[in-house]
Amino acid sequence: MGPDHAVQTQGAPLAARMSGIATFQVLKLLARAKALEAQGRSIVHMEIGEPDFPTPAPVTAAALAAARDGDVHYLPALGLPALREAIARWYRDEHGADIDPARIVVTPGSSGALLLAMGVLLSPGDEVLLADPSYPANRHFIRFCEGVPTGIACGAQTGYQLTAEMITRGWTPRTRAAMVATPANPTGTTIPGPELARIVAAVAERGGALVVDEIYHGLVYGERPPTALALTDQAFVINGFSKYFTMTGWRLGWIVVPEAYLDPVERLAQNLFLACSTVAQHAALAAFSPESRAICERQREEFRARRDYLKQALTELGFDIPVTPDGAFYLYADCSRLTDDSFSFALDLLETSGVAITPGLDFGTHRARAHVRFAYTTGMDRLREGVARIGAYLARARAGAPAAVPG
Ligand SMILES: Cc1ncc(COP(=O)(O)O)c(C=O)c1O
Incomplete structure (x- = not known):
């Protein structure tokens, strides 16, 4: 990862404080995933820290009413x-x-x-x-x-x-x-x-x-x-x-x-x-x-089911998740049994297998290259597809076979 924030400007120099502001790697990864999708590739998104569910309908209705009533x-x-x-x-x-x-x-x-x-x-x-x-x-x-x-x-x-x-x-x-x-x-x-x-x-x-x-x-x-x-x-x-x-x-x-x-x-x-x-x-x-809360509670249950599935499936693939996360929609997995560089692992997984995950480097430096983050912000069928692709990727890597890029 280069110091991509050390940009040369043509006019006035950047404020000194900007040298401390780096790009989210996950956004770069997301952009690459979108570019691959635009080429027709199927991508399983497990990089995004954003719920896949729509906003509860009562909230959207209240917004429309506010705009219509001139609350602007x-x-x-x-x-x-x-x-x-x-x-x-x-x-x-x-x-x-x-x-x-x-x-x-x-x-x-x-x-x-x-x-x-x-x-x-x-x-x-x-x-x-x-x-x-x-x-x-x-x-x-x-x-x-x-x-x-x-x-x-x-x-x-x-x-x-x-x-x-x-x-x-x-x-x-x-x-x-x-x-x-x-x-x-x-x-x-x-x-x-x-x-x-x-x-x-x-x-x-x-x-x-x-x-x-x-x-x-x-x-x-x-x-x-x-x-x-x-x-x-x-x-x-x-x-x-x-x-x-x-x-x-x-x-x-x-x-x-x-x-x-x-x-x-x-x-x-x-x-x-x-x-x-x-x-x-x-x-x-x-x-x-109460209507919105009921929707949000159902979504919470769905997230819990996804967490339970994904934690077990990733563990079976060789990732180490020593602490069961009790909230949010992330699994922070130690991948050091599978790779010595989670950053190139994440890039390679995206390019060869169409699975987007976030490398640990986004979150700090402590054992960052030994970790990746999975976000279970996509439906169970896509999570299963992602797990199958990662399994196939790891099997190819173990066999020393060249990466198969799906069409
Ligand atoms: C820990 C944490 N805090 C704050 C935010 C910012 O969220 P927002 O500005 O959408 O409320 C995020 C977004 O991912 C987050 O993960």
């Missing part, structure tokens, strides 16, 4: 008041957490929430502790705000998650914040409640900020760990409509901020975004309706 003007930067109240109700009913709607800020995707959190917390050179592997954009948000992402190697022993002890050991006088995601991307693992409570305490003891990304919290397949909001009112807790509510393209998320940060977050949101999409916010109100 700017809303307050903090969000549609009724939506902030609906989110607060959801925390109370689902999680028993009593959150003042005033602390809930609606954002352009959870991505907007991550940017706001980093924007209000980081001064140049401030360090942020995060798991390696973790969601690639996190380190780039930190770099964009001129902070320093400090990845801490996390393996199967801790479910690929940071622990309070790791945070304590990794904390330096320059550390400003720790960032966790539960369930996480790329691993689908959660942080157990007691460990999350210890993390809250460890960060508080050091006078730092804790950012907890709960964007996959609705997609947990076993016992759901508590939201960090049930443990503290001092964390920045992020969630959104993209994953559980299957609304990726509507670009809506939220962040619950500690009270003392409300004013700076509002100022930053006003200036960066003015407001989120008005139509999308009216639509999102319908996401909490």
Whole structure:
């Protein structure tokens, strides 16, 4: 992987901060997969971190009604008041957490929430502790705000998650914040409640900020760990409509901020975004309706069935998945028994067998070339087809046969 972000510009030079912003490998892979599809090749997509289900019909109907009724003007930067109240109700009913709607800020995707959190917390050179592997954009948000992402190697022993002890050991006088995601991307693992409570305490003891990304919290397949909001009112807790509510393209998320940060977050949101999409916010109100929830719950069951199938099938093929992910829609598989370079493995698998997966390099550096991420965001029949193709690819590789490129 070359430093593809070290671009020469012809006019004014790029801002220095851009040297820290790299392309998502998965997007390059997706582009290549689409190009192959355009040539008529059949591709099994297991690279995409986006639910394959449509947005629940009541949400779409609410969007059409809002547009028709003329709900098309700017809303307050903090969000549609009724939506902030609906989110607060959801925390109370689902999680028993009593959150003042005033602390809930609606954002352009959870991505907007991550940017706001980093924007209000980081001064140049401030360090942020995060798991390696973790969601690639996190380190780039930190770099964009001129902070320093400090990845801490996390393996199967801790479910690929940071622990309070790791945070304590990794904390330096320059550390400003720790960032966790539960369930996480790329691993689908959660942080157990007691460990999350210890993390809250460890960060508080050091006078730092804790950012907890709960964007996959609705997609947990076993016992759901508590939201960090049930443990503290001092964390920045992020969630959104993209994953559980299957609304990726509507670009809506939220962040619950500690009270003392409300004013700076509002100022930053006003200036960066003015407001989120008005139509999308009216639509999102319908996401909490019983009809939408029933649809989302059926989808969650389908994801669970896919996870169970794929974990077993990949294990039988020789991938090692030592921790059963309890949420999201990812399997983070150790492929070191099958290849010594997951990046060329993923490329070769795509070119020769039409199966798109994501190499570990997107998510950090710790044993990245020994891992790949599978997203089960496609139907069971396509997952079975993908598994059959990977099986055939590995059999050919074992036999030393040249790759057969399907027509
Ligand atoms: C862990 C995590 N956080 C945040 C996001 C951003 O999602 P969005 O901006 O669509 O809400 C993603 C997207 O894949 C993610 O995996």
